[in-house]
Amino acid sequence: MRLAVASLAVCLLTMSLFVLVPGSEAGSWTCGGTPYATNPGTEVVRNGGFENDFASWYTRAAPPSISIAVRHSGTKSARVLSAGSAPTRLWWLPPNTMTWRVWTRNGGTDTVRTYPMTLATGTWHLLETVVDGDLGIQCLFIDGTYVDSLSVSPASTFTPTVLAFGDISTAGDAGDAYYDDLSIQDAGPPIPDYVPTSPQPPGSIEIGEFLSLPLSIRVMNQGTGSANATSTMSLFNESTPYSPFATFSLPPMGVGEIAGPFTATWTSPGVPGTYRIVAEVDTSGAVAERDEGNNRYSWTATVYPPPITTLALGSPNYLGTNVTSATPLTLSVVDRSGHGILRTEFRIDSGPWVPYSGAFTLSGEADHLVEWFSEDNVGNVEAVQGLSLRLDDTPPTSTSVIAGPSYGGQFIASASRVSLSTVDGGSLPVGVDVLQYSLDGQAWTQYVAPLGFTGPDGPRNLSFRARDLLGNTEATQSLHLILDNTAPASTSSIAGPNYGGPFITSASRISLSGADGGLPPVGLSVLEYSFDGQLWSPYSGPLGLTGADGARTLYFRATDLLGNAEAPRTLSVILDDSPPTSMSTIAGSIYGQFITSSSRISLSTVDGGSPAVGVSGLEVSLDGQNWNPYAGPFGLTGADGARTLYFRATDLLGNAEAPRTLSLILDNAPPTTELLTSPGMISVASRFSLSAGDAGSGVASTEYRVDGGRWIPYTGAFSLAVGDHVIEYRSVDRLGNSEPVRTASIRIENWKPLLALAFSIVLIIVGAALALRRSASGDSRSRRNAFLIGTVPFVLAEAATGIASWMTGVLAIPPDLDMGTFVDVGIFVAGIVAAILVQWWIRKPGVRPPPA
Known part of the structure; x- marks a missing residue:
């Protein structure tokens, strides 16, 4: 038989077992969304021969169904094959390899798929394909269960109205089904014969522990007569025949009638082993049958233990619970069923389950829950296992601390100590494994205690690093140090007044300077000074001394930034602020x-x-x-x-x-002396005074002499006797400047004697005249007595003052209105008056002048 059909794409997905018996097939398929019903006219082969070509084709108008039955012995390949450009070819290679190849015409690409598929030997399997030319779809069913589907490319390889079921036979007439080795059975007496048929699953059962397995079976009356009584069908474990786990009531069945399917759930035991499950028809024997020995169908179930999956931690890891993002996590499965592992899945932190395909890693520092399980090909699903892993990708962080003298994080002294410490990083650190250091490129050494440095001054390079227990190693850190044990050296200098080294003034400025030692030097920290052992003070600028004059001692010293201090230096100075x-x-x-x-x-x-x-x-x-x-x-x-x-x-x-x-x-000028006289006519009463004036130091003394006599210190006015005189005088100032002798010629006039003489003569004349007038009334004695009494005394007084004035200059005249004039005039007037009174008195009657 030849069929013209388009090339089809074929799909195979899963497997189901179906025991076939002669007669019409009942069932339906869905391929590409289109339902198809079984063609009741299709027969299946029951004999024990190997059938490899059995097919039929139909147009869309015909009932769209075809069944292909292949019986195999377990030693041959069962295949569905078409001649020429066969659109489908199916191989099954015991025990578990199924290959399905789809050819396409007109430039399409062939597709080959291989599936792990186990078919029970010694029983019938129904292999069916459905080809839809309109949709370009080919679908595969095994034992009535949809397996897979493929789209054919290009779809135009099919005639749009062609619908084919199964493969295309190599012989026969178009439009006819081809039956190969069909057995014909003779008819007997009309006796019913109930037999279990169409077991699901067909054949032996391989299953895991504690699994629920739906079992279904049909009951067929393959006898020649109908039953007339209701019977019972039971499902039970062979080991407990009187404890069925499912019981069904069967009404009387006609010839060729099929009842069911009857479905019950069997749960596999939790102990691995081989178990037999029996489906028995007419358990109570209510129906008399042609063959009472074919009422049972037994499933042989092998229960396998579940797989064991182990999570292995690669390197690095610590204690089996700490990992890094580089740690490979590997799942290894022990298949205790021997039927292969269907799947192994894992999930992280309750996320979606992921099929395991190889080593995987974790990411993100945190505690992660890794869960996994495996399922074998007999349905054993391993209990979910889990392991909490802590991920730590962060290396430790090390720090250095310098104790003791240090400056700028670099400069140290031999007394300094460098301490290293480390803290493991990350939010969930695993802990530090080791802290190491290397000095100047030497071998790495484990750090156990603070480090000190010796040797000559100069640079030192300290490298250090830490590693945690997962091997996370921090980048090497370097501490560039400079060893400086050399103290500074300071000097002093004096600016400003300075003599002989020690002598200075408060205006002098003592400058201090210091230069630090070391290669290179750390630098000065402080320059200090102390005067006379007092407190040390920081030097900030040139120093001046104050206070009392005297010896001072300046102590000074410099200290570098590491505390290296020089021995105090001394500068002895003498403060002298006192001017001459x-x-x-x-x-x-x-x-x-x-x-x-x-x-x-x-x-x-x-x-x-x-x-x-x-x-x-x-x-x-x-x-x-x-x-x-x-x-x-x-x-x-x-x-x-x-x-x-x-x-x-x-x-x-x-x-x-x-x-x-x-x-x-x-003052080199001598004094100047003047001779001064009393105002008026010069007389013995005149007073001569010397007035000396000096424009400079003043007059010290004035002296004079008269008529060449001795020099007399001038102490006051003096007078001169009547006559011609030469007065010499001079002054000396207080510096001894002596005035040249000055000379003055003086004549002293004294009219007093002459006036006294004149007054005496006048008095004598007047007295005599008055005495003579007395003669008329008296005797001569009376006249004489009157003259002697009234005139002579005054004449004698005038004579006496005149003589005295002439001899001594007393009562000298001039001055005209001086005492001499008053005396002379007084004596004169008194004499005149006395002479008159005496004469008057004498003339009184009876008065006799006193005796002379």
Whole structure:
């Protein structure tokens, strides 16, 4: 038989077992979404021959069904084959390999698929294909169960109205089914014969522990007569025949009638082994049958233990619970069923289950729960196993700490100690395994205690690293150190006044400087100083000394930034802020400020300080002129007048005393003396006075002499006797400047004697005249007595004052209105009056003049 059909794509998915008996097939298929019903006219082969070509084809109008039955003995390949351009070819190679090949026409690509498939030997299997030319779909069914489907490319290889079931036979007529080796059975008496048929699953059962397996079976009356009684069908374990796990009631069945399927669930035991499950028809024997020995169908079930899956941790790992993201995780399965592992799956942190295909890793630092299980090909599903793993990808972090002298994280001294410490990183650290160090590129050494450094000054390189228990190793860290055990060296210098080394002033500045040692040096930390053993103070700039003069000791020292300190150095100095003290003395003429050109001014100076540095120079300046060095005593010249002498001394440190001032008045001019007389006519009453004036130091003394006599210190006015006189006089000032002798010629007039004489003569005349007038009334004695009483005394008084004035100058006249005039006039008037009164008195009657 020849069929023209398009090339089809074929699909195979899973397997089901179906025992076939002669007669019409009942069932339906869905391929590509289209349902197909079984063609009742199709027969199946029951004899024991090997059938390899059995097919039929139909158009869409025909009932779309075809069945292909292949019986095999377990030693041959069962195949469905078409001649020429066969669209389908199916091989089954015992015990568990099924290959399905689909050819395509007109430029399509052949497809071959191989499936693990186990078919029980010694029983019938129904192999069926459905080809739909419209959809370009070919589907595969084994024992009535859909296995797989494939789309044919290109779909146009099929005639759109062609629908084919099964393979295409190599012989026969088109449109007819081809039956090969069909057995014909003779008919007997009409007796029913119940037989179990169409067991599901067909054949032996291989199953895991504690699994529920649906068993189904049909009951067929293959006898020649109908039954007339209701019977029972039971399913039970062979070992417990009186304890069925399922019982079904069967009404009377007609010839060829099939009842069922009857389905029950059998649960496999938890103990591995071989078990037989029996389906028995007409358990109670209610129906008399042609063959009572064919009422049972037995499934042989082999129960296998489940697989054991083990999770192996690759390297690195620690204690079987700590891993890194590089640690391979491997699942290994022990297949205790011997039927192969269907699947092994795992999941992480309750995520979706993932088929295991090879080593896997974890990611993300955290505690991870890895769960896994395996399922073998007999349905054993291993209990889910789990292991909590802690992932740590973070290496430790090491740090260094320098204890003791250090600066800038680099400079250290031999007393310094470098401590290393490490902390394992990550959110869930596994812990540190080892901390190592290497000095200057030498071998790595495990760190156990703080490190010290010896040897010459200079750079040192300390490398260190830590590794955790998973082998996570931090990047090597380096600590670049410089060993410096050399102390600084400091020096001092003095700026400003300085003499002989030790002598300074408070204006002097002592500068300190320090230079640090080391290769390279760390640098100065502090430069300190102390005066006279007092507290140390940081040096911040040039130093000056204050306080009392005297010896001082400056201690100074430098310390570098590591604390290396030099031994204190000493600078002995003598503070001398005291300037010299200058003095002036004047030899020769001096009075107060007044001097003469012959005076000699001497300057001297004494330096201050304890001890004193000594005088450098003594300078003098006159009236603000230039300063000149003092060379010795000197005098002043020039015009008389005020002079200001400035002088100052400076010691060897430049301490200069404030200029001293000597205010002088140069006085070389002698005094000037004047002779002064009383106002009016010069007389013995005249007083001569000397008035000396000096424009300079003042008059010290004035002296005079009269008529070449001895010099008499002038102490006050003096008078001269009557006559011609020569007065010499002179003055000397307080400096000894002597005035040249001055001379004055003086004549002293004294009219007193002459006036006394004149008054005496007048008195005598008047007295005599009055006495003579007495003669008329008296005797001569009376006249005489009147003259003697009234005139003579006054004449004698005038004579006496005249003589006395002439001899002594007393009562001298001039002055005209002086005492001499008053005396003379008084005596004269008194004499006149006395003479008159005496004469008057004498003339009284009875009066006698007193005796003379």
